[in-house]
Amino acid sequence: MSKLVLFNSNQLNNIIKKREGEIKFGERIKLLTAFDDIYGKLKNLDVKYVLIGLPEDVGVFANLGNTGTNKAWESTIKILLNTQHNQENNGNNVLILGYLDFSEELKTCSKLSQDSNKDLKKSRQIVENIDKEVTNIIFNIVKAGKTPIIIGGGHNNAYGNIKGTSLALNKKINVVNFDAHTDFRALEGRHSGNGFSYAFAEGFLNRYFIFGLHKNYTSQAIFDTALNAKKRIRYNTFEELEVEKILKYKPQMKKALKFISKTNFGIEIDCDAIINIPSSAKTPSGFSVSKTRQFVSYFASNKNAKYLHVCEAAPTPKTATQVGKLITYLITDFIRANES
Known part of the structure; x- marks a missing residue:
């Protein structure tokens, strides 16, 4: 847990804007006060959901993408804690654990160039170290019987989410990925474009459904290999759903859920799939x-949903509030649907 920075009461009090006659979400959430025996504390704490931030963009850099995904956690926590606590939006069942501090990794990466093969190789080695930290924290949260809600960073962190959950449950898990891309690129060193292919190859990911794949950004090699493995990998495309109108949204969600929900599964939300959201690959x-x-509400309502991961958002100072509001909506939608 060397990278874990606990969220504390001072930070909480500095963020919450109290108002007479109202109760803010942040006034009801739980915090941990010490690092010792995190697993034991989580197991004995009367909460179901554990929020953890992953402020990094090394995986995006290593995939030749646009950086900035390290800002999403900070943008989100400021908005989430100031939403209303009420009968429809209950903070009592939530722990804000904190974030993994990848500042040294970010500093090292800032000195590298995407035009250098040597530097790219080094950045991908850094991602392997990030993988270990993410895997460890997710393992402890899931092993303690809690549901992690993971915010920020690149989609490289899907690997740690899947591996950590799989190891904690001692079985392969399934995943539904709301994404414009498969993130099933070659095993060429770790980055944000191959978290699922690595998890699949190493035996942590069983069934995988990609929801809303963009035809323009899927290579023929992916169509020929990964997307031909229909027993374990299935998909639909954004064009079929929203442009050609061949497929209908709700029936396709039902189809995807049927494919992945017979056992434990994770929900991955890539903000690259949402129109005009600042992200590593913003789409019009x-x-x-x-x-x-x-989508989040529908899949979260299933009893086998084991985690939510919202990634790839890359807020700027001008867009931080809007990105924070977006991710906050997804977090609270997940909690409401999952609890009920």
């Missing part, structure tokens, strides 16, 4: 925020 053609919220 994507799903609406409302359809994204509907």
Whole structure:
């Protein structure tokens, strides 16, 4: 747990904007006060959901993407804690654990160039170290019987989410990925584009459904290999759903859920799939925020949903509030649907 920075009461009090006659979400959430025996503390704490931030963009850099995903956690926590606590939005069952501190990794990566093969190789080695930290914290949260909600970072962290959950449950898990891309690139060193292919190859990922794949950004090699493995990998495309209107949204969610929900599964939300959201690969053609919220709520309502991961958002100072609001909606939608 060397990278874990606990969220503390001073930070909480500095963020919450109290108002007479109202109770803010942050006034009801739980905190840990010490690092010793995190697993034991989590296991004995009367909460179901554990929020953890992953402020990094090394995996995005290593995949030749646009950085900035290290800012999403900070943007989100400021908004989440100031939402209303009420009968429809209950903070009592939530622990804000904190974030994994990858500042040294980010500093090292800032000195590297994406034009250098040597530097790319080094950045991918850094991602392997990040993988270990993410795997460890997710393992402890799931092993303690809690449901992790993971915010920020690149989609490289799907690997640690899947591996940590799989090891904690001692079985392979399934995943549904709301994404414009498969993130099933070659095993060429770790980055944000191959978290699922590594988890699949190493035996942690069983069934995988990609929801809303963009035809323009899927290589023929992926179509020929991964997307031909229909017993374990299935998909639909954004064009079929939203442009050609060959497929309908709700029936496709039902189809995807049937494919992955017979056993434990994770929910992965890549903000690259949402129209005009600042992200590592911002798209002018994507799903609406409302359809994204509907997606999270639908899958979270299944008893076998084991985690939520919202990634790839890359807020700027001008867009931080809007990105924070978006991710906060997804977090609270997940909790409401999962609890009920």
